[in-house]
Amino acid sequence: MDVLKKLRDVKLRPTKQRILLANLILDGKNKHFTAETIQKEVSTKGHNISLATIYNCLNKFVNVGLLKQIDQQGEVTIFDTNVSHHHHFLNQNTGELTDIEPNEITFSKFPKIPRGFQNDGVEVLIKIRD
Amino acid sequence: MDVLKKLRDVKLRPTKQRILLANLILDGKNKHFTAETIQKEVSTKGHNISLATIYNCLNKFVNVGLLKQIDQQGEVTIFDTNVSHHHHFLNQNTGELTDIEPNEITFSKFPKIPRGFQNDGVEVLIKIRD
DNA sequence: ATCTAGTTTAGAATAATTCTAACCTGTTGA
DNA sequence: TCAACAGGTTAGAATTATTCTAAACTAGAT
Ligand SMILES: [Mn+2]
Ligand SMILES: [Mn+2]
Ligand SMILES: [Zn+2]
Ligand SMILES: [Zn+2]
Numbered sequence: 187m188d189v190l191k192k193l194r195d196v197k198l199r200p201t202k203q204r205i206l207l208a209n210l211i212l213d214g215k216n217k218h219f220t221a222e223t224i225q226k227e228v229s230t231k232g233h234n235i236s237l238a239t240i241y242n243c244l245n246k247f248v249n250v251g252l253l254k255q256i257d258q259q260g261e262v263t264i265f266d267t268n269v270s271h272h273h274h275f276l277n278q279n280t281g282e283l284t285d286i287e288p289n290e291i292t293f294s295k296f297p298k299i300p301r302g303f304q305n306d307g308v309e310v311l312i313k314i315r316d
Numbered sequence: 317m318d319v320l321k322k323l324r325d326v327k328l329r330p331t332k333q334r335i336l337l338a339n340l341i342l343d344g345k346n347k348h349f350t351a352e353t354i355q356k357e358v359s360t361k362g363h364n365i366s367l368a369t370i371y372n373c374l375n376k377f378v379n380v381g382l383l384k385q386i387d388q389q390g391e392v393t394i395f396d397t398n399v400s401h402h403h404h405f406l407n408q409n410t411g412e413l414t415d416i417e418p419n420e421i422t423f424s425k426f427p428k429i430p431r432g433f434q435n436d437g438v439e440v441l442i443k444i445r446d
Numbered sequence: 447a448t449c450t451a452g453t454t455t456a457g458a459a460t461a462a463t464t465c466t467a468a469c470c471t472g473t474t475g476a
Numbered sequence: 477t478c479a480a481c482a483g484g485t486t487a488g489a490a491t492t493a494t495t496c497t498a499a500a501c502t503a504g505a506t
Contacts, residue, residue, distance in 0.1 A: 199472060201484060216398045218413045221463085236486050241463065243484095244395055256394040256404075256413065257439060261462085262493065264386040265374055268346045274386075275427075278436055283348045283386065286427050294424035297405075297416050303444040306408055309387060310440050314433040329503055331453065351494085366455050371494065373453095391493085392462065449506085459496065470485070476478095 196250035203235050207243050212252060257311065259283065273310040286312070326380035333365050337373050342382060387441065389413065403440040416442070 189208040193200040210227055211217065221240045228235050235243075247253040260281055273286040291310055299305050319338040323330040340357055341347065351370045358365050365373075377383040390411055403416035421440055429435050 199483065201472075203485070211397060216396075216415050218394050218396050220392045220394055222392070237462095238464080238487080239485055248395070251399055254396050254399045256389055256396055258388050258393070259386055262350045262352070263388070264348050264350055265378070266346075266348050266384050266386055267341060269381055269384045275430065277433070284430070285346050290425065290427040291423060292425040293421060295420065295422040297420040297442070299442070299444055300405065300414075303407070303446050306443040306445045308440065308442050310438065312427070312429070312438050313436040314429055315436045316433050329452065331503075333454070367493095368456080368495080369454055447506100450502105450504095452501105452503085454501070455497105455499090457497090460494085462493090463491085465490065466486105466488090468486090470483105472481105472483085474478105474480090474482105476480105 192252070196252060198246060198250065203239050204243055204246075206231075206233055206235065207240070207247075208252075211247075218256070257313075271307065274312070276311055276313050278313050278315040286310070322382070326382060328376060328380065333369050334373055334376075336361075336363055336365065337370070337377075338382075341377075348386070387443075401437065404442070406441055406443045408443050408445040416440070 189205055189212065190200050192212060193204055193208060198204060206228060207224065210224065210231075211219075221237060221244060224244070225235065225237055225240050228240075244253060248255055259276065264283065266283075268285050271288050273288065273291055275284040275286060276282075277284070319335055319342065320330050322338060322342060323334055328334060336358060337354065340354065340361075341349075351367060351374060354374070355365065355367055355370050358370075374383060378385055389406065394413065396413075398415050401418050403418065403421055405414040405416060406412075407414070
């Protein structure tokens with residue numbers, strides 16, 4: 187599908203930079219990437235977009251739902267005195283975490299671990315808000 | 317239980333700073349905190365520990381298993397072209413994320429959402445390694 | 447008391463992201 | 477068609493979390 191239409195649909199002005207990025211990113215394949223890796227890809231294609239613009243664009247794309255950001259709990263490291271395996275509620279209003287004991291969550295269906303790998307821990311994050 | 321013994325058990329020299337921190341942190345209650353918030357608590361108690369030392373100590377505590385760090389996927393923002401609700405494998409060897417479709421995971425037991433709050437999304441992270 | 451490896455510290459360094467403010471460009475409607 | 481302007485881009489500065497550096501300090505062993 188046309189990238190121009192995609193941008194117009196979400197009311198983002200289709201600038202050279204946004205068209206270039208959208209063509210790289212929104213090709214229908216599932217990808218995970220960072221601002222830096224995208225900038226390198228742009229570079230490889232013989233173009234140049236400033237890092238500020240990359241961030242501006244990606245953040246706009248997130249705002250309009252063309253992309254999402256993988257959940258981080260903010261930008262500071264959070265330490266936890268509960269060192270045993272457990273899960274968390276994340277209060278989206280405050281950023282506060284609350285423990286969920288592992289026996290509070292069980293699975294009736296669970297994906298096959300990819301061949302050659304082993305399960306190294308499962309963490310469930312339940313986002314809540316009031 | 318004695319904080320001196322706790323430190324000796326994990327072969328950390330019980331310095332003034334570590335004793336102070338251990339007394340604040342390792343009181344048996346489950347807490348989530350940051351380096352900065354702990355430094356403020358120290359301050360409130362009329363003491364002072366440099367931020368470098370706070371980080372040094374907390375990181376040591378993590379290394380010996382007295383604390384753990386809440387999972388962040390590194391320190392850079394990761395964007396995802398898959399904007400629908402889904403889960404992830406995290407390859408611990410490479411840091412790479414892979415999508416898990418939400419119908420691949422179902423729960424047979426799920427915790428009650430705290431009173432006054434509503435469920436705002438569930439994310440499962442399955443850590444794998446080879 | 448002495449020695450030494452490990453620890454603390456102030457401040458510099460690093461690195462991801464955002465901000466600033468000047469310049470540029472897509473779109474609109476006369 | 478094209479001037480006007482709202483919105484977009486950019487280089488570089490600012491911000492901020494964390495780590496590093498290197499000098500001073502100290503717990504524990506002898
Ligand atoms: Mn940030
Ligand atoms: Mn960092
Ligand atoms: Zn916890
Ligand atoms: Zn994904």
